[in-house]
Amino acid sequence: MNGHASSYQPGVWVIEAGGRIDAMHAPVLEAALQRALAQGKYRLLVHLGQARYLSSHSLKALLVARQKARSHGGDLVLCCTPPRVQEILEITGLTQILSLYESEEEAASALASV
Template sequence: MKIDKRVRDGVTILEVEGKITIGKGDVALREAVLAALGEGAKKLLIGLGRVSTVDSSGVGELVSAFTTVTNRGGKLKLVNLPPKVTDILQITQLITVFETFDNEDEAIASF
C-alpha cells in the first residue's frame, strides 16, 4: 500500500493506493494519520479512489482513525470511495459515521 500526503487549503489529504488489509496496509494508514496529527493537522481527508480492497482490519483502522482525529479536536472525512468500499461501509452501517464526498473540491469546502 502507498500513501501520498499533501496539503490543500489547510486540509491534509492522504491519498491511499492499494489494499487496506491486515498487516502492512492498516499499520501504514495508522502511521500516516498519527504523523499528520503530530504535525498539527486538524482537518484530514482520506482519498480512497485508488483502494482496491478493504478487509475488516482496514475498516477497523478507518474507524480508529476517525475516533483518534475526533478525540484530538479534528475532523476526518473520506473522498472518492470506490463501489467496493462504499458497499462495505453500507453493510457495516458505518456509512452514517463518516462524511463522504465524491470529489475533492466538495470535500475541502465542507471543512
Template sequence: MNFKLRIRTAETPQGQKLAIVPLEGRFDAKAASEARQLLQQVLDFGYTNLLIDMSAVTFMDSSGLGVLISALRKCRAAGGNLGLCGVPESVALVLRLTSMEKVLTCFDDLETGIANFPTASSAR
C-alpha cells in the first residue's frame, strides 16, 4: 500500500470540520507504519475530526486495527473524534470479531458519515 496524503475536507450539519482520509488496498503490518504517519500528518495539520474512507480497503489485520484505535485516541485527546465509512464486509468482520464495532463508529457511505458524524462528547 502506498498511501498518499489526499485528504478532503467537509463540514457536518452541526458545523464540525472533518478531514476525510481515503485508505486503499491491504491495511496490514506492512502498511501500518505508513498509515500511522499519514494520520499523524492530518492531526498535525490541526484536524481533530477524521472520517476514514475504507471503501477501497481490501484487507485489514490487527496492525491496521491498532492504527485506527491509536488515531481514535489521539482525536479524542484533542477534543475530536474518528469515524469510518464505506467499511467492506471483510473489514467489518475483523471489527466484529474484535468487538471494535462498539468502539469505532461506522457509516455505510461518505455522505452518511458527514451527515451523522458524532461529536466527541456523544461518542465517549
C-alpha cells in the first residue's frame, strides 16, 4: 500500500487504500499506517478513491491509527470515499468519529490546520 507526502500541504502523509480491504488485506493497511506513525507522521490522510470495500478490520485499523495520531497532536482523516463505502460508515455511525472530505486538497488543508 503506497504512502507519499501530500502535494497539497507539507507535513501531511497520504496513504492510498484501494481495492477490497477485507480481513485478509487489512493487515497491509494496518502496517502502512503503523509504519507512518513509527516514522513520526501524525497527519495522516487516507485516500479511499479506489477502495471497493472496507471490512470492520480495516476500519478498526483506521480508528486505532487515528487515536495514536491524535495522541501526538495530529489526526487521521479520509478523503474521496466511494458512495458505497461512505454509506457503510454512515449506517455504522462511524461518520460521527472519522472525518471525511470530498477531495484530497480539502482533507490536506484540514490536516494542515491541526
